[in-house]
Amino acid sequence: MRAARLIKMVLLLQSRPSMTAGELARELDVSERTITRDAQALSEAGVPVYADRGRTGGYRLVGGYRTRLTGLARGEAEALFLSGVPGALREMGLDDVSSAARLKVSAALLPSLRDASDSAAQRFHLDAPGWYHEPRTPELLPLVAEAVWSDRLLRACYPRRGTEAERELAPYGLVLKAGVWYLCAGVEEALRVYRIDRFTSAEILQERFVRDESFDLPAFWEERSTEFARSLLRTEVLLRLSPDGVRRLPHVTDRLAARDAIGAAGAPDEAGLLTVVLPVESMDVAYGQLLALGPEAEVLEPAPLRDRFRATAERLRGLYG
16 A cells, blocks of 8 residues: 555655645645655655655655656556547547557566557447437547647637537536537637537637646536536426336436425335426427336326326326226
């Protein structure tokens, strides 16, 4: 445990000019006193860790010290090769540089670990697109990706309300969701999300933008995708669910909406049935989703949806006797 922490500490110091004891303690999830002891242990082991004293001081490596990747275990090496997504890299036009980087990492590994790339590829494959959807790479994706990597402004055109809009975007990051590529970009002092396959044209500008270092792409995407999913839920249905219906509801409707509806419901009645108010996208969507629950869910309101289920039940009775 300590050996792994010491190696990580060296790699952290190798990647930055210097780090304070507090920064190292947060990265390694230990106390500052432990950092002091670890730095002393590294120094005694011949690693040139130097401590700058004072309020603005910290730890740094001196003498251009570099460590090779000979300390990787097999599991760590295989996880390293899993960190890339070959299909996505290829679509962004980064296949060549990715291959070169993988070769360099392989060359730096111990001979006994150089099959880690093949070992990982044989055990894990990411197929991003959803079922029954033909994956299609946007023609402008490599150009947009280049703008993202170089922090250069992007001028993009896309259809909007019957016309074509043109925007100057600060391209912060790319997201691949269920086979669809999205661009998270700054525009007019706001951050927005654009589907790249809807761009009709794009041009990389010479001007660079100043990236907000506090921007967290995964957190931003999670927040926006949750907001988008909730924005689709424009109406509500009143349901009575059996215990099995309660268990299965998150699997047939929006997961978060189902969880919140169940959490906000009161206690089950004497028969063990739970009454919930479920947000849904539309009555047609609700019909298709709730039909999968069969007799484990009873629609109480609205009346037109309840009548639709009653008619369906009568048709089923006619088919199956």
